[in-house]
Amino acid sequence: xxxxxxxxxxxxxxxxxxxxxxxxxxxxxxxxxxxxxxxxxxxxxxxxxxxxxxxxxxxxxxxxxxxxxxxxxxxxxxxxxxxxxxxxxxxxxxxxxxxxxxxxxxxxxxxxxxxxxxxxxxxxxxxxxxxxxxxxxxxxxxxxxxxxxxxxxxxxxxxxxxxxxxxxxxxxxxxxxxxxxxxxxxxxxxxxxxxxxxxxxxxxxxxxxxxxxxxxxxxxxxxxxxxxxxxxxxxxxxxxxxxxxxxxxxxxxxxxxxxxxxxxxxxxxxxxxxxxxxxxxxxxxxxxxxxxxxxxxxxxxxxxxxxxxxxxxxxxxxxxxxxxxxxxxxxxxxxxxxx
Amino acid sequence: xxxxxxxxxxxxxxxxxxxxxxxxxxxxxxxxxxxxxxxxxxxxxxxxxxxxxxxxxxxxxxxxxxxxxxxxxxxxxxxxxxxxxxxxxxxxxxxxxxxxxxxxxxxxxxxxxxxxxxxxxxxxxxxxxxxxxxxxxxxxxxxxxxxxxxxxxxxxxxxxxxxxxxxxxxxxxxxxxxxxxxxxxxxxxxxxxxxxxxxxxxxxxxxxxxxxxxxxxxxxxxxxxxxxxxxxxxxxxxxxxxxxxxxxxxxxxxxxxxxxxxxxxxxxxxxxxxxxxxxxxxxxxxxxxxx
Numbered sequence: 004x005x006x007x008x009x010x011x012x013x014x015x016x017x018x019x020x021x022x023x024x025x026x027x028x029x030x031x032x033x034x035x036x037x038x039x040x041x042x043x044x045x046x047x048x049x050x051x052x053x054x055x056x057x058x059x060x061x062x063x064x065x066x067x068x069x070x071x072x073x074x075x076x077x078x079x080x081x082x083x084x085x086x087x088x089x090x091x092x093x094x095x096x097x098x099x100x101x102x103x104x105x106x107x108x109x110x111x112x113x114x115x116x117x118x119x120x121x122x123x124x125x126x127x128x129x130x131x132x133x134x135x136x137x138x139x140x141x142x143x144x145x146x147x148x149x150x151x152x153x154x155x156x157x158x159x160x161x162x163x164x165x166x167x168x169x170x171x172x173x174x175x176x177x178x179x180x181x182x183x184x185x186x187x188x189x190x191x192x193x194x195x196x197x198x199x200x201x202x203x204x205x206x207x208x209x210x211x212x213x214x215x216x217x218x219x220x221x222x223x224x225x226x227x228x229x230x231x232x233x234x235x236x237x238x239x240x241x242x243x244x245x246x247x248x249x250x251x252x253x254x255x256x257x258x259x260x261x262x263x264x265x266x267x268x269x270x271x272x273x274x275x276x277x278x279x280x281x282x283x284x285x286x287x288x289x290x291x292x293x294x295x296x297x298x299x300x301x302x303x304x305x306x307x308x309x310x311x312x313x314x315x316x317x318x319x320x321x322x323x324x325x326x327x328x329x330x331x332x333x334x335x336x337x338x339x340x341x342x
Numbered sequence: 343x344x345x346x347x348x349x350x351x352x353x354x355x356x357x358x359x360x361x362x363x364x365x366x367x368x369x370x371x372x373x374x375x376x377x378x379x380x381x382x383x384x385x386x387x388x389x390x391x392x393x394x395x396x397x398x399x400x401x402x403x404x405x406x407x408x409x410x411x412x413x414x415x416x417x418x419x420x421x422x423x424x425x426x427x428x429x430x431x432x433x434x435x436x437x438x439x440x441x442x443x444x445x446x447x448x449x450x451x452x453x454x455x456x457x458x459x460x461x462x463x464x465x466x467x468x469x470x471x472x473x474x475x476x477x478x479x480x481x482x483x484x485x486x487x488x489x490x491x492x493x494x495x496x497x498x499x500x501x502x503x504x505x506x507x508x509x510x511x512x513x514x515x516x517x518x519x520x521x522x523x524x525x526x527x528x529x530x531x532x533x534x535x536x537x538x539x540x541x542x543x544x545x546x547x548x549x550x551x552x553x554x555x556x557x558x559x560x561x562x563x564x565x566x567x568x569x570x571x572x573x574x575x576x577x578x579x580x581x582x583x584x585x586x587x588x589x590x591x592x593x594x595x596x597x598x599x600x601x602x603x604x605x606x607x608x609x610x611x612x613x614x615x616x617x618x619x620x621x622x623x624x625x626x627x628x629x630x631x632x633x
Contacts, residue, residue: 112545
């Protein structure tokens, strides 16, 4: 997984996404900041409703109807993207792969034409013929066998895994520097999942793509990603190198999440279930958003909203208890280079 | 193993049968084949009738009225001695073109506004939906009588008016269909590819709702034929002596007791045409429901 630390190509700065209503502000994602470097795969994990997909959409500039980017900026290749609060337009330089490959291809267009369309729209002036030939090359790159033949077929002639490869082909056709993959393998079989993830990994290495992988599968991101971002109730609660976050999690939420995995269940002799649920949008209260479900809850947790602070270089956490002596024996301090 | 599974193209049994928008064929069955055949024959007649060796449809021969079938007059003559076959074929042309005028106008108004309303939502949706509601409250016949009296625009004007009256029906169906298709992630994927909104509407949305367009067009074409006949019968559509299925009926209505043939032939053609269009519409919408 080691990749040369390239320059930062994606900077997300204090992005806040709200419901698009005129006289109120219901934040769904609050002040999310992170950066992704060239050739790096960063995982974003959290429960359903934690705001990870919305953050991903905001990065790609494809926020759905009904929500808006209230504050913050997304910078791609050093250029600001979508600073206009009402902008729902896609961002150049970013591509997105969606969760369900069965519905993310246009059923009435030949697969090759869909890839060629992406090429021609981003590079006006490309002839139809050139775009078509390039489309076949891109299909070959995502490891579709007999690409020239398959380019003339319609999406219904493809299996789920193959459709996801086509979707990836469409998204990389115009050579973006950032690829946002929103649960790209959740709808696929485990065996097919591996193939798609291997492909993403290869593209990341070959093209120097910066990949933001959104998932709720801790094992998957743990295996594939260089760094992890953990979201809870619309904000980042922990961020750091994959190894640090998974081996030595700081935030009680991350620790609880790990205890919910089957791997842990085997070791512990039973599956742990984290009580409660992610707070609904709008019911966010003062204090720590995780307090209601937290084992370490104290009066302080209910009063002050913790900030995302560096515990070690590159390892950030949002918890008032981290860094306290009674906690510290869990972790060995390690100074590591990070963003 | 998994590679093999993955790379095998998924094909339905038999020859590749495109689904959803990819030129999917609906199974017609024999009623559908008959209906489609009849409509196509009528369309062919409508297009070719000026070139057929027919008698002059408006030429009267008062010495030879209500003649029986003969080599000169294959279907005989009507109460004014006009050749019934020539009149019938010209009537099919006039009526179908009138109906198509209404449909084209209705589709040109209803389809783009419906798609836009369903895609954009917001104020355009609200405003256009209210306008559609208002138009729908206007009784067609009353409006057509008024337009005829006030503007005297002839059958084309009447059919354009009818098209405006029909537009909200197409608008509503297209709006609902668009809302359904617009939730599909492939539209978002298209946006990501860099498609403009116009391109999304044209290449991503329209193919998904095409089947419903065909359903509405067949139903409304039947209905506009009926209305053309109705207003021509009342004398506010096609004007005599020109032949349309409506004027043929009105001119001959008095003959019903003495020589029913003069009435029954155009009536039968009109009924069959409307029936056929409805059968086609039913089959289309059935196929659409099954997806």
